[in-house]
Amino acid sequence: MKDRTIESGWYFGLTIPLKAVITHSKAAQGYDLRMWRVLRGFRRPIECRRGAALIEFAFTMPIITLMITGIIEFGMILFVQNLMEGGLRDASRYGITGQEKAGSSRLEQIKDIVEDRTIGLVDMSKADFQVLVYSSFGAIGQSEEYDDANGNGSYDTGEDFTDLNGNGAWDEDIGEEGAGDSGDIVVYRLSYDWNLLTPLVKPFVGKDGLFPLQASVAVRNEPWDVSGS
Numbered sequence: 001m002k003d004r005t006i007e008s009g010w011y012f013g014l015t016i017p018l019k020a021v022i023t024h025s026k027a028a029q030g031y032d033l034r035m036w037r038v039l040r041g042f043r044r045p046i047e048c049r050r051g052a053a054l055i056e057f058a059f060t061m062p063i064i065t066l067m068i069t070g071i072i073e074f075g076m077i078l079f080v081q082n083l084m085e086g087g088l089r090d091a092s093r094y095g096i097t098g099q100e101k102a103g104s105s106r107l108e109q110i111k112d113i114v115e116d117r118t119i120g121l122v123d124m125s126k127a128d129f130q131v132l133v134y135s136s137f138g139a140i141g142q143s144e145e146y147d148d149a150n151g152n153g154s155y156d157t158g159e160d161f162t163d164l165n166g167n168g169a170w171d172e173d174i175g176e177e178g179a180g181d182s183g184d185i186v187v188y189r190l191s192y193d194w195n196l197l198t199p200l201v202k203p204f205v206g207k208d209g210l211f212p213l214q215a216s217v218a219v220r221n222e223p224w225d226v227s228g229s
């Protein structure tokens, strides 16, 4: 019988030019058998690795997806936060000059600047935007003084208080709404619950799919001639 010659194929991603001569002698047959076992042994790990890679991919894909969406979400949060801070900065720069263009009030114009700078990502109808006037920087965020009769550390209805702004009620913040007069201390505050974009991140960040964002800036109004002379 004639000897047969075969060429090996693809192993380890490479074509190995290996030639095996199958002879019909017993010694040669034994050699061929060993050779094929070795070659088959090379192929098996490759096939096993392919299957293992699929399983690894199936396990890691949700984690990778979560990471990518998380990066996008936090990128957007930082972006909107920066827009809010930039919007307040520009609004306060306008506010401290005391100018008021015809057609709308000074506060409305200040709010329009914030809305413009946040490029529609902050819904001003849902945002909490405050412009408050204080007598000094130290008074920012202070409440009206009260007599804590029941000693619980907070104001309760019926307890005496000093009605600084004369509105007949105790105020937790003594700031008065308005853009202020010449030389006044004015605080601009913007709070907005950012609606997270993807449901994947919502269970881990914020509350009920919302992430609270806040920005504020305190300025002193420029001295301007209030008499207009």
Ligand SMILES: [Ca+2]
Pocket: 147, 148, 149, 150, 151, 152, 153, 154, 155, 156, 159
């Ligand atoms: Ca009390």
Ligand SMILES: [Ca+2]
Pocket: 144, 162, 163, 164, 165, 166, 167, 168, 169, 170, 171
């Ligand atoms: Ca009050």
